[in-house]
Amino acid sequence: MKKILFTLFTITLLLTLSTSCQEDDPIVKDKGRLISATYHATYKTFTLTYSNGQTETVNAVIDNNTTPPTASATLDDGTEIYVKDSSQSGKATIGEKPDQDLNVVTQFVYDGMSQYYLWSNEVISKKPTANDKDPEEYFYKILNDTDTQHGWSWITDDVESLMAGFEGESTDAFGFQPQALYYESNSDRIVGFVRYVYPNTPAEKAGIKRGDVITHANGNLLTVSNYTIMYGANAKTTFTVLDQNFANPRDVEITPAKISTDPVLYSKVYEGEGFNGRKVGYLFYTNFYENYNESLFRAFSEFKSAGITDLVLDLRYNPGGGISAATYLASLIAPVTEVQKKSVFTIMSYNNYVNAAYDEEKWDRKDYLGDYSTKYSNPINANVNNGNLNLYIITTSSSASASELLTFCLKPFMQVEQIGEKTSGKYTASWTIHAYSNLNNRAQPIYVESSISNADKSNLKNWAMQPIVGRYTDKDNKDFIAT
Numbered sequence: 001m002k003k004i005l006f007t008l009f010t011i012t013l014l015l016t017l018s019t020s021c022q023e024d025d026p027i028v029k030d031k032g033r034l035i036s037a038t039y040h041a042t043y044k045t046f047t048l049t050y051s052n053g054q055t056e057t058v059n060a061v062i063d064n065n066t067t068p069p070t071a072s073a074t075l076d077d078g079t080e081i082y083v084k085d086s087s088q089s090g091k092a093t094i095g096e097k098p099d100q101d102l103n104v105v106t107q108f109v110y111d112g113m114s115q116y117y118l119w120s121n122e123v124i125s126k127k128p129t130a131n132d133k134d135p136e137e138y139f140y141k142i143l144n145d146t147d148t149q150h151g152w153s154w155i156t157d158d159v160e161s162l163m164a165g166f167e168g169e170s171t172d173a174f175g176f177q178p179q180a181l182y183y184e185s186n187s188d189r190i191v192g193f194v195r196y197v198y199p200n201t202p203a204e205k206a207g208i209k210r211g212d213v214i215t216h217a218n219g220n221l222l223t224v225s226n227y228t229i230m231y232g233a234n235a236k237t238t239f240t241v242l243d244q245n246f247a248n249p250r251d252v253e254i255t256p257a258k259i260s261t262d263p264v265l266y267s268k269v270y271e272g273e274g275f276n277g278r279k280v281g282y283l284f285y286t287n288f289y290e291n292y293n294e295s296l297f298r299a300f301s302e303f304k305s306a307g308i309t310d311l312v313l314d315l316r317y318n319p320g321g322g323i324s325a326a327t328y329l330a331s332l333i334a335p336v337t338e339v340q341k342k343s344v345f346t347i348m349s350y351n352n353y354v355n356a357a358y359d360e361e362k363w364d365r366k367d368y369l370g371d372y373s374t375k376y377s378n379p380i381n382a383n384v385n386n387g388n389l390n391l392y393i394i395t396t397s398s399s400a401s402a403s404e405l406l407t408f409c410l411k412p413f414m415q416v417e418q419i420g421e422k423t424s425g426k427y428t429a430s431w432t433i434h435a436y437s438n439l440n441n442r443a444q445p446i447y448v449e450s451s452i453s454n455a456d457k458s459n460l461k462n463w464a465m466q467p468i469v470g471r472y473t474d475k476d477n478k479d480f481i482a483t
Contacts, residue, residue, distance in 0.1 A: 037092040039071055039083045039451070046073050046081050046092055062086050068453055083451050091448035102128055104456045105135035105463050109155070110142075112433040112446045117153075118468045119144035120351045139465065152428060152468050159464040162432065163439055166322070168261040168289040170232065174254050175201020175261075176208050177286070177317060178230040179398070180222075190227040191215055195317045196286070198261050206254045211244035232256060263287040263321075264295040269306040281308040281384065285329075288321025288402040293328045293376040300332045300382035310390040316420065320401025323348075323429065323472075327367045330406055331379035334413045335387050339370040339380055344475040346409045348429060354469070385414070392417045400424035408481070409474045427480035428468045435460035 036049045039060065048056045058081070060071040071086035082093045093111075106128045114123045123142050132138040139155040140148070147153050156162050161171055178192035192214035197204050215222060217229045218238055229237060236255045242248065266284040281303035285296075303311070311333065323346070331339045348365045349355060358365055372379055393407050395418055404423045410416055432443040436452055443464065452460070473479055 034075075034079065034094060037081045037094055039081075039086075039089055039092045041071075041087055041089040044071065044086070046071075048075075048081070060086070084456065085451065085453045088450055088453075090450035092451070093447070101130040103133050103135060104459050106132045106138050108435045108446060108460055108463065109135050109139050109465065112435075112465055113139075113142060113467060115446070116351070116354060116431065116433060116444065116467065116469050117144075118351055118428065118470060119147070120353065135463065144468075147468055150426065152426065153430065153466060155463070155465045157462050159434065159439070159462055162464055162466070163442060166289070166432075166442070167291050168263060168287065169258070170261060171258045172232045172234045172256045173201070173259050173261075174208075174230075174232065174237070174256055175203035175259050176230075178214060179317075180227050180230065188224045190222040190224060192222060192227065192230045196265060196284075198259065198265070201259050202254045202257050206252050208239075208241065208252060208254070213242040213244065213246060214239050215242060215249075216240035261286070262292050262295050263289050263318075264292065264299050267299040267302065269303060269308060271306075278310055279306055279308045280310040280312060281306070282312045282314065284314040286318055288318070288325035288329070288406075290322045290325040290328070290373070293325060293372070296325075296329055296332060297377045297379065297382050300379075300384055303384050304382050308384055309388070310392065311384060312392045312394065314394045315399045315403040315407070316394050316396045317398050318400075318403040319398060319424075320403055320405075320426065323367055323402065323405065324373070326402040326406045326409075327369065328372050328376065328379055330410055331369045331372065332383055333385060333389070333391060334369050334383075334410060335385050335389075336380065336383045337387070338413050339383055342368045342370040343413070345369045346405060346475065347473045347477055348470045349473070350470045389414070390417070391415065392419055394419045395423050396421045397424055401426045401429075404480065405472055409472075412474050412476055427471050429470045429472060430466050431469045433465040433467060435463065437461075439464075 034048060034050055038047045038049075040047065044060045044062060046058050046060055048058065050056070058073045058075070060073050063070045063072070068085040068087060071083045073081045075081065080095060082095070083090065110123070110128050114120050117123055122144055126142045128138055136155055143153055164171060176197045177195045179195050180190050180192055183189040183191050194208060194210055194212040194214065196210050197208050214230060216239065217226065220226060222230070233256050236253060238251050238253045241250055241252050263286040264283065265286050266282070268282050269279055270282060271279040283299055313333075327345055330345055344366050346367050348367070350358070357363075370380060391410070391414060393416060395403065395407065400423065404426060407416060407418060407423070432439065434443040434445050436445050436447045436449040436457065437443065438445050449457070471480075
């Protein structure tokens with residue numbers, strides 16, 4: 001089922017871990033921790049590599065009763081080594097041999113969640129059985145209660161749409177952003193308030209405007225069972241639309257299209273009469289999409305040229321996005337001396353297994369002001385804060401994730417005046433998890449592709465998970481507080 005994505009938050013830092021997650025990593029005396037296993041199809045053996053550098057070769061047991069035949073070995077301490085296809089050499093799975101009757105996608109869900117999920121310790125005791133035939137149902141069944149309550153993690157069988165959405169590319173989209181609200185407290189009827197409309201989209205061309213109220217789609221009242229049609233459809237749709245005064249109904253026909261949604265929806269410098277000599281930069285920012293960092297740079301270059309004294313950052317409807325985009329925006333706003341020093345902006349922490357991997361490999365869990373991909377312009381060149389910038393951030397309960405991270409993690413560096421409602425309270429980060437592909441360095445794979453049969457690859461290729469894997473703090477390691 002194609003998923004409609006309401007909140008997006010991902011980071012692109014990838015791990016290359018070869019072992020599967022277990023509560024206790026297998027330990028072999030004098031050799032250190034078992035860190036990887038490689039299967040050799042020609043010799044029917046496994047080569048084991050330990051943390052102290054030693055290697056060991058063990059014979060594989062071939063099971064010809066499966067298709068394709070599998071290869072496995074059980075070590076003296078009970079650790080299982082396993083590959084699904086004994087005819088292909090490659091990395092082996094370290095851990096319990098999976099049930100052959102399990103749905104391969106369900107097994108992927110367990111393997112990924114037990115390894116990377118922030119609450120992986122809860123997943124270990126929820127191993128799937130042959131009865132867990134629906135991967136989506138199993139995924140939501142094993143989530144942590146807090147995660148379930150907030151709807152932070154999700155799974156999809158349309159990975160292409162997922163990745164396109166993270167880059168501001170929408171298929172079958174209308175080009176307006178609705179807010180779905182109950183019409184009455186004891187009713188399943190829904191109305192959609194148009195928060196904003198992207199320029200040069202089918203919605204704008206059809207005359208949809210900010211503040212419009214949508215009541216029907218194709219002649220049917222919007223309800224809890226059909227309101228998601230406002231977020232996109234694969235066919236021409238007729239909406240019944242009222243103005244912001246709930247008057248003057250009209251039918252608006254919109255043909256969906258593939259659109260690009262630049263999150264820098266509006267920027268302007270206000271000055272002159274009534275501003276008492278101050279120059280105020282205003283930026284309406286809808287999502288943290290890294291591939292639109294250059295749009296941020298252009299807007300802030302104009303702010304800098306104008307010599308703004310105040311910045312109003314409107315994040316009212318911004319559900320989040322990538323930490324890299326948040327760090328880039330922070331580097332345009334934070335005191336330029338802190339950006340030049342590449343001061344720590346935020347610190348991430350993960351589950352015990354991933355934290356241990358970071359520590360062992362000496363990977364950095366910090367993000368720094370002034371760090372940016374060289375695909376984009378250096379944010380220092382458009383930074384607007386020489387130490388005296390007045391910053392105002394407008395928020396609502398829809399301001400979430402990266403919006404909150406930006407607001408919270410800027411506070412140790414400067415005064416942040418927050419205007420509006422308390423934010424969503426999402427203190428976590430997610431990764432895209434795919435079975436065997438890194439999706440052009442945008443996802444974390446679970447298996448080595450060469451170890452997967454063609455049949456399993458076909459079943460797995462369209463599936464991806466977006467689970468919560470970490471939580472963030474500010475530069476002083478203080479936990480996030482919803483403000």
